[in-house]
Amino acid sequence: MSLTFTLDPAVTPDLRDGILDLWTDVSNAGGSVGFVPPVTAEVIRPELVKHLAAMAEGRTRLLVGHDADGRVAATAFLTHNTHRLMAHWLWLYTVMVHPRHQGKGYGRDLLAAAEGAARGLDGIEAIRLTCRGGLGLERFYGSCGYKEVGRVPGAIRVAPGDDRDDIIMLLPLG
Numbered sequence: 001m002s003l004t005f006t007l008d009p010a011v012t013p014d015l016r017d018g019i020l021d022l023w024t025d026v027s028n029a030g031g032s033v034g035f036v037p038p039v040t041a042e043v044i045r046p047e048l049v050k051h052l053a054a055m056a057e058g059r060t061r062l063l064v065g066h067d068a069d070g071r072v073a074a075t076a077f078l079t080h081n082t083h084r085l086m087a088h089w090l091w092l093y094t095v096m097v098h099p100r101h102q103g104k105g106y107g108r109d110l111l112a113a114a115e116g117a118a119r120g121l122d123g124i125e126a127i128r129l130t131c132r133g134g135l136g137l138e139r140f141y142g143s144c145g146y147k148e149v150g151r152v153p154g155a156i157r158v159a160p161g162d163d164r165d166d167i168i169m170l171l172p173l174g
Contacts, residue, residue, distance in 0.1 A: 003065035003073055003106055005113040007120075011052060015064065018072030020048055022098055029099040032132040036158050051077055051094065061121075063114055065097075065106065073098045074110045078117060078127075089126035089170075090118060111144045119173055126172045132156050133165030146171045 009015060023044050027035040035044060054060035059082070065074030079091040092114055097106045118124050129146070131137035133156075138148055150168035157163050 001068045003067060003101075003109055005063060005065045005074075005110070007063050007113075007117045008055075008061055009064050011055070011062075015072065016048070016052070019064070019075055020044060022072050022075060022096055023048065023094070025098060026096045030135075031096060031099075032135055032137060033094055033096055054079065060093075061117065063110070063117055065110055065113070067098075067101065071098075073101050074106055076110055076114045078114060078121075088123055089128055090121070090124055092127050092129040095129065107140065108144055111141075115145075115171065115173070125174055126170055128171075129169050131167050131169060132158070133167050138167045138169065141169045144171075 020041050023033060023035075024039065024041045026033050027039045027044065028037045030037060034047060051060060051062075054077075055062055059080055061078040063076045063078065064072055067073040074097045076095045077093040079093055081087050081090060095107075095110065095114075097110060115127065118127050127146075129141070131141060133151070142148065146169040148167055149170045152166040152168075154163035155166035
C-alpha cells in the first residue's frame with residue numbers, strides 16, 4: 001500500500017490535528033524535526049502555527065501523505081526563499097514519516113513527491129534542506145539524489161554534551 005500525496009490541501013481541523021499528532025509521534029520516536037523527546041503536542045503547536053501562517057501568506061506549501069485509512073502519515077513543507085538573489089531554490093522543512101510507516105519506502109516516496117512538486121513551481125531549480133548529524137540522515141538523503149554541500153560541526157545541541165553537525169543537502173532539479 002502506498003501513500004496518497006496532496007500538495008496544498010485544505011487546512012481543516014482534522015488535517016491540522018493530524019499534522020500535530022504526526023509531529024509529536026515522530027519527535028518522540030527520536031525523529032530529527034526540531035524537538036527532543038519527550039515532547040507534547042502543546043509544545044509543538046506554536047511551531048505548527050508558524051508553518052500554517054507561512055502557508056496562509058503564500059511563503060510555504062504543504063505536501064501531505066495520507067495512508068489507506070486516511071490518516072496523516074507524512075509531511076514536508078516547501079518554503080520559498082525570501083532573498084531575491086536566492087529565489088531559484090526552495091527549502092524543504094519538517095520532512096516526516098510516521099514511525100508506524102517507516103521502513104516501507106514512504107520516505108523515498110515523500111521526497112519524490114516533494115521533488116515533483118518543486119519541479120512544478122516556476123523558476124525553482126533546486127531543493128535545499130538541512131539535517132542533524134549522527135543519525136545517518138545524510139546517507140538516506142544522498143540515496144535519494146541529494147548531495148552534501150556543507151556541514152557546520154556541532155551546530156545542533158540536542159542535550160548538554162551532545163552536539164551534532166548541521167548538514168546542508170542540495171538536490172539540483174536541472
